Amino acid sequence: MFDIIVIGCGFAGAVAARKFAEEKNKKVLLLEKRSHIAGNMYEDMDINGIYVHRYGPHIFHTNLDYVFEYLKRFSDWFSYEHRVLGRIDGQLVPIPFNFTSIEKLFSEEKADIIKKRLIEIFLDRQVISVMEIMNNSDEIIKELGQYIFEKVFINYTAKQWGIPIEQVDGSVISRVPVVLGYDDRYFQDKIQVMPKYGYTKLFEKILNHPNITIKLNCNAAKKIKIIDKNVYFDGEIYRKPIIYTGAVDDLLNYKYGELPYRSLDLVFERYDVTNFQPCAVVNYPNEEDYTRITEFKYLTGQVVNGKTTILKEYPLHYNIMAEKGNIPYYPIINERNLKRYEMYKADIERTGNIFLCGRLAEYKYYNMDAVVDRAIKIAEEVDV
Template sequence: MFDYIVVGAGFAGSTVAERIANKLKKQVLIIDKRNHIGGNCFDYRNETGIIIHKYGPHLFHTDDKNVVEYLSNFTDWHIYKHKVLALVEGKKIHIPFNFESLEKLFPHHLSIKLQEKLLQYFKYGSRISVLDLKKHNDPDINFLGNFLYEKIYLNYTAKQWGKKPDEISEEVISRVKVIIGKNEGYFDDKYQMVPLNGYSQIFQNMLQNKYIKILLNTDFKEIIKIDIENTKIYFLNQEFKGKLIFTGMIDELFEYRFGKLPYRSLKFHFKTLDQEYFQEVATINYPNNYDFTRITEFKHIHPLQTPKTTIVFEYPEDYEIGKIPYYPVFTQESTNIYQKYLYLSQKFNNLILVGRLAEFKYYDMDDIVKRALEIFEEKIK
């Protein structure tokens, strides 16, 4: 009946399914436990017409022209340069931290001294990891690195991941940058934009194909069984000879055989307010105050003339079964557990893993589209 089964209707699963349907003209079944396609990128217009990102803000940015050209088959774009502020010691400063942030937080003479030191060691306009500043031999640079780490990133990281920074993989912390200059942009990618009519329309256009069938409100475990001992896959109690493309949690796929992998979940609290705007930019981080990590205002992302605005408070929380796993938590232990699952998955000749949860890897949206396109070319086509 079906040549391919795809578990998960986010960017990973939808990209693979679209390629199979349009390039190979093969029958594809997409299964998703939610009541909508699009995964965590799902959005909708609320009662005031504002596009709301149901699972938190998603800002598309990339340097990969091929990814942009691929997605442009399914959407037009609104150019959008994301800006973020953070409330630190009662002042709103730019994030990533830049020279203007320096001038707001430090006395003028110290700010100038630190700027000169940064320019002495680093190229103007570059983005340097906070960890690199902390490890620097120059005492002034080292002082700045430690100050930023403690005042901006330490508590934020603790809230975001539920762990101390030294318990998290250095790969995660190294993504935190300082801008050597006055650039206010949160990203520095060549392409920065959001879909003109929202992300959900992208998925609708991608999956509108006679070769694609979509089964929502369905847990894959209801209709797919994994025979670990005999390395076989069953669909509706019959051995499935086609390929299974899996984008969900790899530990769940194998029934937690080697233990549960750690993830972080998120809780969102939305508010629609009777005012035109609530804050200066789309997102303001709260590293040290309050239980939430940030507030996002969607009208900055998708501009709309309306007297009301909608904001969302974001609360990180521990993942447990029944919640949505947003981020894999990278530790040495979790890496070791994942390797066991990966080795087991490689024994199945018709199982393909792709995506943040299946590969236990952090992917941005552009990364996962690129990865899915590569998977199609290398393992499916």
């Protein structure tokens, strides 16, 4: 007999399961729809002997010390500062845009003028937004902002979200950073690391506890029914806690309609070269159908001479019935979709014993550290 059911084996489910099993000494049944643990962080070795992230690149970064201290119990880690280049006007330049990007894309004379103006206008600031540049009264600075908007942001965003350029919400650009200097790191978090033995091994250690029982290939959403606020599991009324990390529309059989997502067609390619590109990720914001290429050896730290594996990401509309694009990656956040989500959430919360945790269950974009933080807190809050 189990004290609690946890549904989903990504970071949300795995960390919550471990907390209940270890710190509350509860028997946990962990159900996972896929044939493997680790959710979208799952990685394995391909025929080139290279560990690949099967659901796209995952780079761990955080400012939450206690989250990293918790995860350090289950793996050694190595320092990794992620860098991204973007192909702009035939050049590979740092993303976020920085002084190196300016020097590569403009003449030496113009680049010097732009950098000097940026320093004069924004004084001691290290990072500003593209919106601030576009709204500046200085014509040279405003021109730079428009260039970044058109060459780096607008086409990439339209491609990523599958919408016409004219429908891209301009307010989103307020979050697009420009670095006033030569710092070319993609993230600014104080902790930037990767698990030494990979994410799958990390999850194996997290789940290695005698109080945790794992069942793979189990679509738990089909085992649960909610009728008049009561929860039924396998046809019998169930009053113990359930931590649910899957899609809420699936759990309630899409009674209010599907929650839309963007998905990806992930195309892995192998080459008989030591390196395909100069860093882990290169963005392609303009002409190509794909948005980025990842070369995994940079992420894993492996040294494999004469062979490499890359991943091209082609954005698609999510369709659970399609051959491609049947995995929900990015929730499409707007007023209409959030209202629909709140209807699902209200029905689930009325049960009193199903608790939502994670990216799919909460219909929001989470970085990995935020999911771990959420799982730790929900495990502490739920009484078993």
